[in-house]
Amino acid sequence: MNDCLSKPSQQMLYTDREGLTSSTNGTRDSEFWFDDGNIVLIAGDVRFLFYQGILAKHSPVFKALFSLPQPSLPASEPPSLPQVAISDSANAVRHFLRVLVVGHQSFSHGRNPTFDEISAWIRLGHKYEVESLVKCSLDFLRRYFSDDPHQWFAQTLLAPPGWQPAHAIGVVNLARLTGAAWLLPTALTVCCTLGPEVVDGVAREDGGRETLAPADLGRCFAAKAALARADGAKVLAVFRDEVAPGCRARWACRRVLRRLMGCVLRGDPRTKRVEWYESWTPFVDEVDDRRELCGWCYKMVTETRQDAQEKDVFMRLPEIMGVKVEGWGKVLKRDSVDGA
Numbered sequence: 001m002n003d004c005l006s007k008p009s010q011q012m013l014y015t016d017r018e019g020l021t022s023s024t025n026g027t028r029d030s031e032f033w034f035d036d037g038n039i040v041l042i043a044g045d046v047r048f049l050f051y052q053g054i055l056a057k058h059s060p061v062f063k064a065l066f067s068l069p070q071p072s073l074p075a076s077e078p079p080s081l082p083q084v085a086i087s088d089s090a091n092a093v094r095h096f097l098r099v100l101v102v103g104h105q106s107f108s109h110g111r112n113p114t115f116d117e118i119s120a121w122i123r124l125g126h127k128y129e130v131e132s133l134v135k136c137s138l139d140f141l142r143r144y145f146s147d148d149p150h151q152w153f154a155q156t157l158l159a160p161p162g163w164q165p166a167h168a169i170g171v172v173n174l175a176r177l178t179g180a181a182w183l184l185p186t187a188l189t190v191c192c193t194l195g196p197e198v199v200d201g202v203a204r205e206d207g208g209r210e211t212l213a214p215a216d217l218g219r220c221f222a223a224k225a226a227l228a229r230a231d232g233a234k235v236l237a238v239f240r241d242e243v244a245p246g247c248r249a250r251w252a253c254r255r256v257l258r259r260l261m262g263c264v265l266r267g268d269p270r271t272k273r274v275e276w277y278e279s280w281t282p283f284v285d286e287v288d289d290r291r292e293l294c295g296w297c298y299k300m301v302t303e304t305r306q307d308a309q310e311k312d313v314f315m316r317l318p319e320i321m322g323v324k325v326e327g328w329g330k331v332l333k334r335d336s337v338d339g340a
């Protein structure tokens with residue numbers, strides 16, 4: 001049975017940009033089947049009855065496609081709807097059509113989008129040249145995979161709410177697709193925190209898996225070693241036994257600094273695994289629970305020294321991750337000029 005053949009229109013056989021030919025197979029989508037629609041999109045085994053006008057308004061690719069001359073059919077041919085087979089998954093098409101209908105500006109004000117939504121908006125937005133949708137989606141990712149150290153360090157989550165850290169793998173792939181290199185250093189940093197998932201990847205809702213390209217996987221392995229060295233350098237710098245300028249309890253403070261360093265070197269149970277970007281302050285508070293450190297030294301250990309180490313690594317992230325990012329660290333450079 002072919003429902004679309006009963007519609008009063010001429011049949012047009014199109015191909016999408018990847019050269020897929022039209023098809024009449026598939027089942028109706030339960031959400032996007034509008035009886036007054038005028039274009040059938042076929043994605044895998046699912047058909048969508050939608051509107052050419054909405055697609056053409058947002059997408060120059062669809063606009064050009066619909067402007068192709070229609071083949072003239074003999075009067076004896078039964079009337080039918082135009083149909084286009086596209087190579088995207090049905091789930092991705094559903095996310096794409098939904099945002100075209102609802103308005104893609106709205107997602108930034110309501111709930112956080114899922115990874116599969118963002119992925120569909122960027123992939124189909126890129127393919128069909130819906131530039132504003134791609135931009136909104138990349139702006140959302142930038143909040144969590146930021147090139148601004150103030151914003152990135154202020155985030156307590158490694159990924160947007162409801163996402164898994166392993167979705168950073170997909171963010172790397174979306175950055176590669178769109179050329180958004182400024183997402184790569186922090187997205188690859190999150191990939192470096194993963195266990196076996198960094199190789200296995202993360203499941204997509206269409207049943208496939210999002211995995212890193214071999215070159216990016218190699219970057220993660222190399223970067224893990226560099227970041228481990230940065231962890232060590234941070235400990236040595238933060239807990240070295242030089243007291244703060246202004247300290248009036250030099251012997252007592254030096255003794256505490258040595259105790260802190262000793263705990264780390266001995267692998268004291270209170271020394272929990274701390275990534276280079278994580279704070280040592282809870283550890284300091286636990287070991288120096290009677291607050292023997294003076295105010296100057298406490299501020300030096302819990303703020304000044306840690307900030308300096310973290311910002312130094314952040315500035316070097318593109319180099320550590322083996323990627324080039326134009327203008328990386330410009331916020332910190334501007335801060336240092338302003339503060340000079």
Ligand SMILES: [Zn+2]
Nearest residue numbers: 247253294297
């Ligand atoms: Zn002191």
